[in-house]
Amino acid sequence: MKASAWWLCCGLSLLVLAGCSDEASEPQSFAGLGASLDTGAQAKDFAQPRPGDRIHLPADLGPHPGHRIEWWYLTANLTTAEGEPVGLQWTQFRQALEPRSPSDVPPPPEDWPLQSVWMAHAALSTGEQHFFHERVARGDIGHASAHAQPFEVWLDDWQLRETNEGAWRLQVQGNDWAYDVSLEPRRPAVRHGEDGFSAKSASGEGSLYFSYVDLAIEGTVTIEGVRHQVSGSGWFDREWSSQFLRSDQTGWDWMALQLDSGGRIMAFRLRETGQAYTAGTWIGPNGEAQSLKSRDFSLDVLDQRETPRGPVPTNWRLIIPDHDVDIEVTTWDGNFWNEGLYPYWEGPVRVTGTHTGKGYLELTGYDERQR
Template sequence: MNVRWPVLVLCLLAGSAHAQGFAGLGTTADGFAIPQRGTALSFPRDHGPHPKYRIEWWYLTATLQGEDGRDYGIQWTLFRSSLAPRDGQGWETPQLWMAHAALTTPDAHYLDERLARGGIGQAGVSIAPFHAYIDNWEMQGHEGSGISDLTLSASGPEFAYDLTLKAAGPLVLHGDGGYSVKSAAGQASYYYSQPHYEGRGTITLPEGEIAVSGLGWLDREWSSQPLASDQTGWDWFSLSFDSGARMMGFRLRDDMSGYTSATWIAPDGNTSALPDGALKLTPLAASSVAGREVPTRWRVELPARDLDVTVSALNPQSWMDTSFPYWEGPVTVSGSHMGRGYLEMTGY
């Protein structure tokens, strides 16, 4: 796009990471709605936007295997951020949109970023049928299918992907029925996932087009103050095991031991929420990435589920050099469980 002013606005919203949580997500939520425990999520309504909340995202990652025998990963993310707790039409809307797309190979990491003002048709999300988009990047559902059947596309200067994703299991509500606590002080978000996608399609690299297939995972989250002011970043894991089980887990870092949460997803889709302290995350090795040291090999333990694995980055240089820089990339899992997944790390 040609209109670059949203970069300035988004950076102003970020403020100081250490004073307001990572990317300003610990700032006060004056006037915005606050998640409440006991609120039932409703679908398909909650697949759509929530303009009374300050921030939300539609976040899809996929671990893929190519017909060439190599492993790949893709990311497609649409963020909505509001300047005021209201909606509006056309240029009167306070909604800002930002999107990231990435394609990761064992030896390269391609990415692009898009920015848009809401209300003018350049970006948005609709429910029936589901459609999330910014410019020509699209996550498109089909009439009556909600988000269980999607097509996904994005492209950048040196990459592109087009995938079809079909869910083979139910939605997963994290925390207490989708109310996901993020700190000892009680900050929270609404958070659910569709972690059961099976996907196939094509990726395009500088050397050409490759047919791929694999597993996808969509995260949906919205809040107005999801972090405490002293939380400076997070380490987030979505892991799919060869057994058919899955796990989502994160640690929000602060000056103390941090705050953890995890969801164990059985092969039949049944879930168990694990409280703060149940998940143990230990960095094992770091890589020099974009002038900083970033942990790219981890020990992940969940004793309640006999999980003790090593999680290793497919490509340690999976740095997202975007308006808010962070690390995001596919990982391999070995140890008590074998599998694949995605790792996101912010605030390094």
Template structure:
């Protein structure tokens, strides 16, 4: 494809994405057809730090950080920082001919406000990208960077800003990376749709928020997700509800439900305080909505009950701000939650595809 034609195609796609929200599956819909891209296979052999970088032979990929924070006065705050890569074709090309589309979402949330910003970029010209060593992920002046001497994702600096708000945070990992599913191969459907999926769930956070009412010093916990695929969902799956939870005593839990009009696909990962991970099979977790919130024309399940009988776990999650709607070009709900029940804690909830 000539470079000028590729440039025009990419710019047209970016303009269309800015004007027309994607419905149905949120950003999952970017990867419903594989279209010649590579597919995840069982028994992956990850190589780090290489795999912290991009995988252009796969269609979609993201670097995703959420953090539950407290101010010195005890106020709840949450932040999100996400960089997405979506490819138009599986063959990489230099410069304007690159098929890579980059977009990013950032948010800062408290009980009284949910602040959102979005960036878009194209590949091949340095405006956005990821390098594995030294680790750096960026789009314009939004940055997630590693520290000299640290092992790739062990220590990170994170920054983003919206119109009247900003944050600058330091993250220090207190445990190992966690591979989800079967050694990082995360099956999404019995017909074989899957992704490669791992996390760093154990960051301690310090830093400063530029909250609209003034600067705030904060501390807390963060969770980073890394995932890539080419066809993560089946045609009968309409979106997901995903939880990352920090429980009292140091345990952590990742659970998601892929909705299909029935019981859905509901796997998870239990992470012990020492970082050991145990996959929880589909069918072993009970996930049910408790309360709903009306946001515009949408009605979303913003409070949930999670039961894992094998762990004696029965908890409820409640949002810090029930109106944490990401009104971005690809819309979804994402915000911090509080946990009560047989265990207390904090965490994040993401919901896509609730039209």
């Protein structure tokens, strides 16, 4: 789940109103950025996710023009042929500036329509380096889009495309780094929350959210001209909504974990004034998923790391009593700030305790430069 997408999509709206310049001014704060959003169309004009809404595949791999915000999101823990660990992240966001029915015919590109804006993030992490790149494009003029069948999501030459039935290919080129990998889901999609409706507060705001929690991945990464063969496993999220986070929600902690025992865990904590809203999903080795409410698990910070943008909680304890889970989740050594329009922390983690494994951790709202 990419809760940073809510904040990033707010920034996208401001960016496109400024002319879609690649040199965007940094927003001043989470709450300030969300509160200053004014794109004409309001949230009430868009389709609203609600409990009881159903996810339909493969159709929901494609875009949802009636909703305000959505994203496609991949993380992966890979190993080179030499045995070195590599982390990979790719995300593409769509922000609608006005609602549109899926049956509507888009205006012709020559009319220079301004109905949506897209942003893509890509990162590559090793034991010594963290690379990040960001791209922005207007929608509906041929620079970025998505389709369900055949499945494809792209922004210029960054692309995730279906190659064979059930297999995908991701190609990304950054500055002095790149990756070209194939992905194949080894399990059916998992629907989070109430059969796909994932609440984001006690008052009921939420999104539609599903994941492929076990992707077989192989291909190449290129770092400063040196190409490496890589293989490993990944996690793919798909999520859409029309509701930005409230101004009293100051940040987000999210993790996706792949346990060596075959279990999978998604857990998040939305930090609210005076409290936190937590939820998650347990997926057993047999693929059976259980929605986790706050009473079902605990998620606590054990330690933090000093970084150039302020302290970041990089060591966590996660307990799920019903599944005999008592684990520590620890970020790799290093600095994993993605320094784009809105900086956030995203990097690989290792899992120890009653279970071992690997995964990814995303943290927003810790950047002291934007407070």
